[in-house]
Amino acid sequence: MLPTLSELLTLPAFAGAEVLSGHSRLSQPVTWVHVTEVLDAARFLSGGELLLSTGSLLAQASARAQTDYLRSLQEGGAHGLVLELVQGFRELPPELLGAARRSGFPLIVFRQEVSFALLTRAAHARILHARGEVQGASLAPLLDALAETGRSLDFLQVQLGPLLRLPTRPRTVLMDTLSALLETNFNMAKAARRLGVRRQTMYYRIEQLRAMLGDLNDPARQLGLHLALELTRLEISGTEGSDSEASETTSGSVHHS
Structure with a gap:
């Protein structure tokens, strides 16, 4: 079976990850983990992905654009968003966090610099192992x-x-x-x-x-x-x-x- 978001978060590579919203949806299966910095990432999705981002472009967007971005990910079938609060954001904007909590969308943050390469490698090894x-x-x-x-x-x-x-x-x-x-x-x-x-x-x-x-x-x-x-x-x-x-x-x- 595919690993759930909750299971991926227990991997050593994800140590330090903090779940800020969407706790009730951590049992959703994750089909892939993808690094993205673009604001129209939803067009790439096939469903079930966990997205990783530094939030560099998202931080420059308006509050409305940020909430639209979050909504587009949900409509595209994403099962979660991981943000590194180092470059783009130091703290999440209240509007973005509020939108995630209202919709129950899993929003996860790292408050220190992490290697997205290590995160994706660990997650994909678990995903592909589950598939045989x-x-x-x-x-x-x-x-x-x-x-x-x-x-x-x-x-x-x-x-x-x-x-x-x-x-x-x-x-x-x-x-x-x-x-x-x-x-x-x-x-x-x-x-x-x-x-x-x-x-x-x-x-x-x-x-x-x-x-x-x-x-x-x-x-x-x-x-x-x-x-x-x-x-x-x-x-x-x-x-x-x-x-x-x-x-x-x-x-x-x-x-x-």
Whole structure:
């Protein structure tokens, strides 16, 4: 299982972190930890992230812009914000802290200088360990799936396991991103246009995909991922078909009664 925000805060690298708001949401799972200093960071999010920032640009923004920034992170699906109160802020503005407390958004601070590299490394090691080791790119499970009924689930776990274990929102975003990359032969510009996002967003998402799925450049691996995505679509289609048939049967029974 993915680590919760509370669990990440117990890691030695996070010693000294102080939770100022959102205590009731510390049990949320964290899918990734990302360092950002831009005020439009929400456009990069896929859901479940913990963001780290010195607050250098945020400190220069108006009180309204600061609260808008916080709201955009929540709407983007972020599960928390860590601020280092050394460069940008010495103390949090009352408006920003008040907005975080009113919304219950986890706002965490360090009152001393910390290494964001160490924080992300420790957090990602815990996140990726929770997802299990990335399987190899062998197509043997696929051959078995074609020959024997009931092997498709094993194949899906080998190819997409770490993605399938994500919460619904980040799973959907990253699987759609992977599909767009494969269908455009990893042309970042085309994939970005297809998804309606910026190229910077694609670079961020592909970093996550590579960390979870391993080497995406190997042709055999790409073929396996292509087929695995098709299997997920077939399963969804089959499920919808079954639900539709069940609905028709129920409707028919009511009609004939």
